[in-house]
Amino acid sequence: MKTTLASLVLPWMLVSAALVSCSRPAAEPSVIRMAELKEAPMPQAGLPCFSSVEQFLLDREPNDASIALPEKVVVAGERIYILGYSGDMRLAYVSEYDHEGRAVRMMGRRGRGPGEYARAQDFVVGPEGDCRILLVDRGEAMLYHYGPDGTFLGKASPAGPDPVSPYYLAALPSGELLVGTTLWDESAWKDYRVVVCDTLLQARSGMIPDPHNLDPNFAFSNVGICDTGEDFQYIVPMEDCVHRFDRAGNDIGSVRIDFGPAALTDDIRIDVEPHLDELKEKSFLFNAAYVDEAWLFGSLQEKGKHRSFAVDRAAGVRYATDDLYGWFQGVWDGRAVWLKDTEDGWQLTLCTLRR
Numbered sequence: 001m002k003t004t005l006a007s008l009v010l011p012w013m014l015v016s017a018a019l020v021s022c023s024r025p026a027a028e029p030s031v032i033r034m035a036e037l038k039e040a041p042m043p044q045a046g047l048p049c050f051s052s053v054e055q056f057l058l059d060r061e062p063n064d065a066s067i068a069l070p071e072k073v074v075v076a077g078e079r080i081y082i083l084g085y086s087g088d089m090r091l092a093y094v095s096e097y098d099h100e101g102r103a104v105r106m107m108g109r110r111g112r113g114p115g116e117y118a119r120a121q122d123f124v125v126g127p128e129g130d131c132r133i134l135l136v137d138r139g140e141a142m143l144y145h146y147g148p149d150g151t152f153l154g155k156a157s158p159a160g161p162d163p164v165s166p167y168y169l170a171a172l173p174s175g176e177l178l179v180g181t182t183l184w185d186e187s188a189w190k191d192y193r194v195v196v197c198d199t200l201l202q203a204r205s206g207m208i209p210d211p212h213n214l215d216p217n218f219a220f221s222n223v224g225i226c227d228t229g230e231d232f233q234y235i236v237p238m239e240d241c242v243h244r245f246d247r248a249g250n251d252i253g254s255v256r257i258d259f260g261p262a263a264l265t266d267d268i269r270i271d272v273e274p275h276l277d278e279l280k281e282k283s284f285l286f287n288a289a290y291v292d293e294a295w296l297f298g299s300l301q302e303k304g305k306h307r308s309f310a311v312d313r314a315a316g317v318r319y320a321t322d323d324l325y326g327w328f329q330g331v332w333d334g335r336a337v338w339l340k341d342t343e344d345g346w347q348l349t350l351c352t353l354r355r
Contacts, residue, residue: 035260115152168224226330
């Protein structure tokens with residue numbers, strides 16, 4: 001009998017009984033105009049929106065859970081999960097660390113056997129503290145499921161009449177998935193940037209109509225859909241919007257960042273390569289950004305340089321620095337995460353948000 005992923009994950013993910021095809025209209029985004037903000041140096045004591053800051057080094061001992069180049073960091077409870085590349089850059093896999101940065105285990109390994117995969121694309125950690133991992137294998141479009149102790153529980157291909165093509169995942173409390181689709185998606189939902197799916201990638205609703213104005217052959221780093229603990233947030237580099245979704249996966253509005261004369265034009269977004277020199281004089285969101293009613297912070301590319309930035313929305317002040325804590329990895333479970341490569345190893349910084 002063929003095993004499906006739904007049968008493997010039902011104890012963890014209870015899929016909604018009715019999957020009704022519908023779409024949701026896009027709400028008009030609010031706008032933050034960067035050129036109109038006062039500029040100030042980043043406070044030495046840290047941003048006042050953080051109640052505490054923790055820093056520690058990740059274990060870089062040569063064991064199965066070591067990584068050479070991290071790509072995505074997720075904090076869930078007292079565990080840290082990292083999607084990263086091996087030293088030869090041939091393998092991207094998920095590793096687990098404890099809250100002091102010690103390597104615990106690697107989820108699977110390269111290969112074709114049980115629990116093995118060609119290359120990890122993205123992963124999610126289960127809701128309500130359940131640290132089971134659902135992993136997407138870029139090499140063969142397979143979904144892998146691991147238990148809290150790293151035990152491989154099974155895998156399955158996206159199934160049904162019209163599965164979407166996933167690029168980024170988030171786990172909704174309902175048991176469904178919030179999926180960021182690829183720019184090459186050819187399903188009936190290809191005109192939506194984000195969709196709500198069951199665990200076999202059958203969609204029931206779509207948000208953020210895709211204007212098809214981004215070059216599919218030119219990608220910038222992106223950590224995917226962050227679970228902040230209160231909502232889900234998602235950016236697409238060069239699009240300059242932070243998209244927000246509630247705990248049920250509904251679109252609750254976007255915030256657009258207007259860089260004024262330094263903003264990207266549509267001809268650059270549609271075909272990047274001929275405009276690489278021009279791109280060096282532009283500004284755009286990069287890797288991750290977070291927004292709430294009081295603050296906006298994250299990473300951007302500004303005239304060819306990676307910068308950390310923060311906006312105090314009430315005061316109308318913009319802070320910027322070439323080096324805050326390294327690369328911003330989004331907000332996970334109420335904690336803003338940065339990762340920095342130092343001489344002593346990868347330094348992880350966790351900043352707890354004031355609520």
